[in-house]
Amino acid sequence: MKLNKNAETTVLIVGLGLLGGSYARALKKKGYTVYAIEKKNSSVEYALREGIIDRGSTRVEESFLREADLTVFALYPHVFLDWIRENGALFPKGAILTDVTGVKKSVVGQIQQMLPEGVEYIAAHPMAGREVGGVENSDDKIFHGANFIVVPTEKNTHEGVETCKELGRELGFARISVLSPEKHDEMIAFLSQLTHCIAVSLMCAGDDRGLVDYTGDSFRDLTRIARIQEDLWSELFLLNKEALVEQMEKFEKTFSALSRAIREEDVDTMKEMMRLSTARRALFDRKGESK
Amino acid sequence: MKLNKNAETTVLIVGLGLLGGSYARALKKKGYTVYAIEKKNSSVEYALREGIIDRGSTRVEESFLREADLTVFALYPHVFLDWIRENGALFPKGAILTDVTGVKKSVVGQIQQMLPEGVEYIAAHPMAGREVGGVENSDDKIFHGANFIVVPTEKNTHEGVETCKELGRELGFARISVLSPEKHDEMIAFLSQLTHCIAVSLMCAGDDRGLVDYTGDSFRDLTRIARIQEDLWSELFLLNKEALVEQMEKFEKTFSALSRAIREEDVDTMKEMMRLSTARRALFDRKGESK
Numbered sequence: 001m002k003l004n005k006n007a008e009t010t011v012l013i014v015g016l017g018l019l020g021g022s023y024a025r026a027l028k029k030k031g032y033t034v035y036a037i038e039k040k041n042s043s044v045e046y047a048l049r050e051g052i053i054d055r056g057s058t059r060v061e062e063s064f065l066r067e068a069d070l071t072v073f074a075l076y077p078h079v080f081l082d083w084i085r086e087n088g089a090l091f092p093k094g095a096i097l098t099d100v101t102g103v104k105k106s107v108v109g110q111i112q113q114m115l116p117e118g119v120e121y122i123a124a125h126p127m128a129g130r131e132v133g134g135v136e137n138s139d140d141k142i143f144h145g146a147n148f149i150v151v152p153t154e155k156n157t158h159e160g161v162e163t164c165k166e167l168g169r170e171l172g173f174a175r176i177s178v179l180s181p182e183k184h185d186e187m188i189a190f191l192s193q194l195t196h197c198i199a200v201s202l203m204c205a206g207d208d209r210g211l212v213d214y215t216g217d218s219f220r221d222l223t224r225i226a227r228i229q230e231d232l233w234s235e236l237f238l239l240n241k242e243a244l245v246e247q248m249e250k251f252e253k254t255f256s257a258l259s260r261a262i263r264e265e266d267v268d269t270m271k272e273m274m275r276l277s278t279a280r281r282a283l284f285d286r287k288g289e290s291k
Numbered sequence: 292m293k294l295n296k297n298a299e300t301t302v303l304i305v306g307l308g309l310l311g312g313s314y315a316r317a318l319k320k321k322g323y324t325v326y327a328i329e330k331k332n333s334s335v336e337y338a339l340r341e342g343i344i345d346r347g348s349t350r351v352e353e354s355f356l357r358e359a360d361l362t363v364f365a366l367y368p369h370v371f372l373d374w375i376r377e378n379g380a381l382f383p384k385g386a387i388l389t390d391v392t393g394v395k396k397s398v399v400g401q402i403q404q405m406l407p408e409g410v411e412y413i414a415a416h417p418m419a420g421r422e423v424g425g426v427e428n429s430d431d432k433i434f435h436g437a438n439f440i441v442v443p444t445e446k447n448t449h450e451g452v453e454t455c456k457e458l459g460r461e462l463g464f465a466r467i468s469v470l471s472p473e474k475h476d477e478m479i480a481f482l483s484q485l486t487h488c489i490a491v492s493l494m495c496a497g498d499d500r501g502l503v504d505y506t507g508d509s510f511r512d513l514t515r516i517a518r519i520q521e522d523l524w525s526e527l528f529l530l531n532k533e534a535l536v537e538q539m540e541k542f543e544k545t546f547s548a549l550s551r552a553i554r555e556e557d558v559d560t561m562k563e564m565m566r567l568s569t570a571r572r573a574l575f576d577r578k579g580e581s582k
């Protein structure tokens with residue numbers, strides 16, 4: 001399927017939260033027809049009023065499923081699984097489905113197994129977000145400069161993967177990559193989940209409210225993501241438990257090594273770690289600047 | 292002493308690196324006469340050429356010490372201590388000295404003891420910096436919105452403390468506070484040193500260069516300060532070893548608790564920590580926004 005930037009191509013979004021709403025905004029601007037299914041009536045009404053969807057429903061409107069050229073699921077993982085279990089059979093042959101779920105191994109295989117023959121689900125992870133949720137906070141600018149990862153399995157077709165890549169480009173992502181579910185989950189355990197665990201622990205470790213007055217940028221930067229939606233993130237952590245625990249253990253070991261070096265005044269080890277971290281971080285900077 | 296914003300008030304800066312250079316820039320703009328002592332000739336020449344100092348010397352020029360109404364030391368801690376040991380006796384009675392050193396308990400008492408009767412050293416910590424050093428990267432904008440902490444002991448006079456506060460205001464800091472050396476070092480161990488230890492450990496824990504392509508903002512934010520000057524920071528860590536090790540142990544304990552909760556799928560504990568971190572971080576946000 002080729003996405004055509006015109007009103008005759010219809011994208012259905014299931015779940016109008018921050019990400020679903022931001023998809024809707026971006027796609028409407030590009031000229032697509034956008035439908036939405038969202039159980040919260042106020043979110044549907046808001047999106048219609050704002051003109052970021054053409055039609056919306058709080059029920060699973062079968063005509064939406066039939067008319068959609070592409071359906072995007074922007075739901076919590078367990079809600080997504082339940083939804084497909086109940087309604088997956090309603091999709092017509094040839095339908096293409098994708099999602100925004102932040103973990104893949106534990107989700108993708110299950111969803112693909114539940115769908116009827118001829119319905120293709122191609123997983124994706126838009127690496128973008130905000131500290132605040134809800135369609136009212138949606139903003140398609142969060143995609144600019146960000147990474148979009150397509151996560152196919154052996155069940156996916158070349159066409160499905162290409163359609164999903166094109167979606168990423170249409171949404172305005174800076175970089176589109178392809179990863180296997182296993183590689184994706186390993187990467188996300190280190191880059192995203194571990195960093196959230198660190199930020200949460202750092203905020204929980206110190207209880208001096210007086211410190212607020214002395215905070216510098218480094219502390220603010222490290223704890224920005226300590227504002228976290230506990231229902232979503234506890235679910236994501238457990239769905240990727242094995243990879244996350246492995247990354248946490250690696251970090252704990254490295255942190256302990258630095259702590260030991262400081263206690264033992266082992267200046268060589270301290271400096272060696274600092275030189276390594278400086279060199280590695282410089283690499284990230286260059287890539288970041290060139291984007 | 293009252294700082295008068297005119298060419299008749301002379302500030303001497305010892306050490307023209309990033310911070311010394313930024314002090315010079317800010318004070319020149321305000322109309323002060325600025326002298327500098329800096330052992331690197333190229334830094335002195337750069338500063339003279341840029342017009343951010345009026346006179347400069349690579350030697351300890353006694354006339355500078357006699358003419359200065361205020362002298363600011365912007366040196367590595369051990370260099371600062373050596374400098375005062377060798378040259379402290381050259382300051383005339385009534386001289387006021389201050390500094391930019393990032394740790395206090397292990398430095399302030401020693402310096403005060405070495406100085407002749409009638410010479411007052413009032414410690415300060417400007418909580419500002421950049422990832423790059425050197426007078427060529429100096430920039431007085433780094434002080435805007437930042438915290439300036441005055442760190443007196445019982446040996447300081449009311450006048451000395453007030454002069455130092457005024458210096459912070461003149462430099463453009465947003466908030467001037469006063470802390471004891473002990474409180475300062477505890478605070479800095481948690482807010483600054485621990486966060487640098489975390490960033491360094493995080494960069495050292497993972498070796499996948501391929502990850503650069505998938506990095507989101509959270510990882511970039513957490514590791515910005517992993518670019519670190521190893522000579523300076525290893526010195527600062529060891530000079531504040533006791534307080535830093537205590538903070539590192541507190542963080543390790545909290546991180547382990549979260550790790551255990553994830554391994555044991557103890558969702559209640561996970562969510563409780565996330566709610567706590569979210570509430571605490573929100574407090575920092577509000578304060579940050581109102582500044």
